[in-house]
Amino acid sequence: MTNPSILILPGDGIGPEVMTEVEKIIAWFGEARDLKFNVETDLVGGAAYDKHGTPLADSTLEKAMNADAVLLGAVGGPAYDDLDFSVKPERGLLKLRKEMDLFSNLRPAQCFDALADFSSLKRDVVAGLDIMIVRELTSGIYFGEPRGIIKEGNERVGINTQRYTESEIERVARSAFELARRRGNKVCSMEKANVMESGILWREVVTEVHAKDYADVELSHMYADAGAMQLCRYPKQFDVIVTDNLFGDILSDAAAMLTGSLGMLPSASLGAPMENGRPKALYEPVHGSAPDITGQGKANPIACILSFAMALRYSFDEGAEADRLEAAVETVLANGARTADLIGEEGVEPLSTSAMGDAILAAL
Amino acid sequence: MTNPSILILPGDGIGPEVMTEVEKIIAWFGEARDLKFNVETDLVGGAAYDKHGTPLADSTLEKAMNADAVLLGAVGGPAYDDLDFSVKPERGLLKLRKEMDLFSNLRPAQCFDALADFSSLKRDVVAGLDIMIVRELTSGIYFGEPRGIIKEGNERVGINTQRYTESEIERVARSAFELARRRGNKVCSMEKANVMESGILWREVVTEVHAKDYADVELSHMYADAGAMQLCRYPKQFDVIVTDNLFGDILSDAAAMLTGSLGMLPSASLGAPMENGRPKALYEPVHGSAPDITGQGKANPIACILSFAMALRYSFDEGAEADRLEAAVETVLANGARTADLIGEEGVEPLSTSAMGDAILAAL
Numbered sequence: 001m002t003n004p005s006i007l008i009l010p011g012d013g014i015g016p017e018v019m020t021e022v023e024k025i026i027a028w029f030g031e032a033r034d035l036k037f038n039v040e041t042d043l044v045g046g047a048a049y050d051k052h053g054t055p056l057a058d059s060t061l062e063k064a065m066n067a068d069a070v071l072l073g074a075v076g077g078p079a080y081d082d083l084d085f086s087v088k089p090e091r092g093l094l095k096l097r098k099e100m101d102l103f104s105n106l107r108p109a110q111c112f113d114a115l116a117d118f119s120s121l122k123r124d125v126v127a128g129l130d131i132m133i134v135r136e137l138t139s140g141i142y143f144g145e146p147r148g149i150i151k152e153g154n155e156r157v158g159i160n161t162q163r164y165t166e167s168e169i170e171r172v173a174r175s176a177f178e179l180a181r182r183r184g185n186k187v188c189s190m191e192k193a194n195v196m197e198s199g200i201l202w203r204e205v206v207t208e209v210h211a212k213d214y215a216d217v218e219l220s221h222m223y224a225d226a227g228a229m230q231l232c233r234y235p236k237q238f239d240v241i242v243t244d245n246l247f248g249d250i251l252s253d254a255a256a257m258l259t260g261s262l263g264m265l266p267s268a269s270l271g272a273p274m275e276n277g278r279p280k281a282l283y284e285p286v287h288g289s290a291p292d293i294t295g296q297g298k299a300n301p302i303a304c305i306l307s308f309a310m311a312l313r314y315s316f317d318e319g320a321e322a323d324r325l326e327a328a329v330e331t332v333l334a335n336g337a338r339t340a341d342l343i344g345e346e347g348v349e350p351l352s353t354s355a356m357g358d359a360i361l362a363a364l
Numbered sequence: 365m366t367n368p369s370i371l372i373l374p375g376d377g378i379g380p381e382v383m384t385e386v387e388k389i390i391a392w393f394g395e396a397r398d399l400k401f402n403v404e405t406d407l408v409g410g411a412a413y414d415k416h417g418t419p420l421a422d423s424t425l426e427k428a429m430n431a432d433a434v435l436l437g438a439v440g441g442p443a444y445d446d447l448d449f450s451v452k453p454e455r456g457l458l459k460l461r462k463e464m465d466l467f468s469n470l471r472p473a474q475c476f477d478a479l480a481d482f483s484s485l486k487r488d489v490v491a492g493l494d495i496m497i498v499r500e501l502t503s504g505i506y507f508g509e510p511r512g513i514i515k516e517g518n519e520r521v522g523i524n525t526q527r528y529t530e531s532e533i534e535r536v537a538r539s540a541f542e543l544a545r546r547r548g549n550k551v552c553s554m555e556k557a558n559v560m561e562s563g564i565l566w567r568e569v570v571t572e573v574h575a576k577d578y579a580d581v582e583l584s585h586m587y588a589d590a591g592a593m594q595l596c597r598y599p600k601q602f603d604v605i606v607t608d609n610l611f612g613d614i615l616s617d618a619a620a621m622l623t624g625s626l627g628m629l630p631s632a633s634l635g636a637p638m639e640n641g642r643p644k645a646l647y648e649p650v651h652g653s654a655p656d657i658t659g660q661g662k663a664n665p666i667a668c669i670l671s672f673a674m675a676l677r678y679s680f681d682e683g684a685e686a687d688r689l690e691a692a693v694e695t696v697l698a699n700g701a702r703t704a705d706l707i708g709e710e711g712v713e714p715l716s717t718s719a720m721g722d723a724i725l726a727a728l
């Protein structure tokens with residue numbers, strides 16, 4: 001049997017810097033644990049635009065469609081601010097999500113005990129926090145038609161369309177219920193059913209799927225504005241949150257920030273199973289390309305490393321190895337290792353990106 | 365000259381309870397400060413549905429259109445959960461906002477010093493916080509067409525449309541810049557221009573209005589997801605935030621919660637000037653109808669009382685009287701008066717709704 005394949009797309013900004021550390025980790029698993037991968041690297045985002053005039057070349061998309069897992073760093077940056085919307089770095093990422101049909105985006109919001117004091121929230125509000133946000137990733141207002149800027153009379157009008165079909169809602173709801181069963185067995189679904197018909201359908205379909213196949217899971221519903229409030233007030237009330245593409249974008253960023261673990265949080269974007277049984281999958285840190293610190297060796301590689309841990313768990317069925325990698329991260333944090341983003345005003349001396357990668361390697 | 369008129373719409377749930385306290389305050393201003401108002405009361409939301417079969421009767425809308433200011437309590441509640449979307453209590457409120465063309469919704473997120481320890485955030489992150497969120501209130505995905513749940517093949521599809529015209533963006537941007545000049549002189553505009561064309565137009569128009577007439581105000585732009593992050597991390601970086609209807613709904617709720625002042629925060633929704641020079645205006649607390657505590661005398665009347673303070677300031681040009689009322693609220697809080705919502709686990713004895721109203725009256 002051939003080794004499973006990983007396509008690495010470092011992207012822009014700090015993407016390549018953090019990905020270098022992940023490559024060290026992948027190599028370690030090959031040598032020390034005999035978990036060997038066929039790794040290939042390609043361009044995405046601004047880096048792809050610079051070379052090909054498009055943020056995602058067809059050849060790259062084809063590689064991604066055939067890879068057992070894709071690891072992505074980050075896309076975007078001020079150098080691309082004036083590009084036309086259709087070739088912006090973000091379009092490359094959105095096209096990958098859409099073409100690979102990665103409908104279920106898992107975003108853990110976890111508070112690492114060693115970092116609880118770094119949160120802007122009080123320690124007891126966030127310590128031990130462990131939420132999983134399941135964000136629908138291939139539909140909604142991100143992709144709905146009609147869209148664009150049109151002229152009406154002598155005015156410009158900006159238009160986007162939120163559009164959700166029953167089956168789009170159903171499949172992401174199922175993935176949330178399945179996850180909940182392996183965690184705290186609770187799902188909270190968030191929308192604005194009091195204002196939007198797409199929210200009414202969302203609530204109805206989630207309720208139907210639940211009644212039909214997941215009645216053992218505790219289900220609640222919350223308006224997204226109330227959800228944002230509750231996340232800020234008492235986040236530990238949640239286990240799994242399932243929500244649409246746009247609400248998921250905002251709520252998961254808020255939740256990530258609450259944990260104080262900025263620069264720490266990974267994500268997995270999963271699609272339907274391929275022929276080999278593995279889901280189509282893309283793994284990426286929640287943080288962006290961080291142009292302000294690019295090239296300075298200051299970036300925190302942990303979010304990207306933990307994204308690879310999610311790949312071990314969800315693509316390669318290597319839960320124990322994922323645990324090993326996550327434990328190594330916890331160990332170095334408990335020992336006081338910090339990159340610059342994790343240091344408050346008092347400040348210990350920060351580790352560089354590669355020093356943090358090495359510390360994690362040493363703890364493995 | 366006749367006295368200025370106020371239409372009071374107590375609405376549902378705790379709405380009538382908190383409004384009773386506001387009526388006492390209004391009466392006090394008439395007697396003690398010779399500020400007399402013609403006050404009329406009517407139904408809205410579920411209460412209006414119960415009587416008229418519609419959450420906003422035409423006669424009520426007409427009164428609202430002619431009033432110098434409208435004060436609203438809250439709408440909605442579980443008794444109305446199964447109503448058809450078109451007659452839900454919320455539709456009454458949304459129709460008022462739309463028909464009165466109240467495009468600029470001001471939502472202060474203020475941390476009252478006496479309550480800073482009640483926030484889930486650390487004291488130094490929130491103490492002294494004073495943000496003004498300006499939310500566009502009459503357009504966007506709340507009102508765009510087409511909308512609804514349609515059948516496609518054998519699937520239901522939920523559809524909503526985000527739609528912003530240049531002039532809709534321009535007028536709310538102007539109101540944000542005007543406000544900023546009387547505050548910290550900074551505006552941060554939030555959208556998702558990296559994903560939505562309506563966000564691109566939003567950013568362009570805000571930038572144009574700024575360059576043309578408000579170059580003295582400091583303007584920045586942020587993606588709404590990053591904005592949610594920054595609000596949770598370091599909210600004091602903001603002065604005025606301007607954003608669309610949907611993002612404003614979520615971000616203002618998150619911001620309100622951060623302050624720890626749940627049950628404390630007022631809002632003003634302003635439209636174009638009427639013949640008498642006053643803006644069309646509706647004032648309402650940010651909190652909802654709180655069905656869980658309805659009828660128990662537990663509700664905090666302060667948000668509704670401070671909404672009347674906003675009316676004094678923005679509708680009646682009585683800034684000094686608004687200051688007086690706000691100072692009375694600060695005084696009772698500093699003296700330790702707390703309704704149940706403001707009490708943590710340690711817990712002092714809570715004041716009832718009317719006892720809090722009386723305490724504020726006494727401090728006036």
Ligand SMILES: CC(C)[C@H](C(=O)O)[C@@H](O)C(=O)O
Nearest residue numbers: 076090093094249558559589
């Ligand atoms: C980069 C951007 C297109 C993206 C999104 O809006 O989905 C990002 O914010 C994210 O959450 O992954």
Ligand SMILES: CC(C)[C@H](C(=O)O)[C@@H](O)C(=O)O
Nearest residue numbers: 194195225440454457458613
């Ligand atoms: C009650 C509801 C329709 C309303 C909204 O979504 O605008 C509320 O959440 C608000 O923020 O005023």
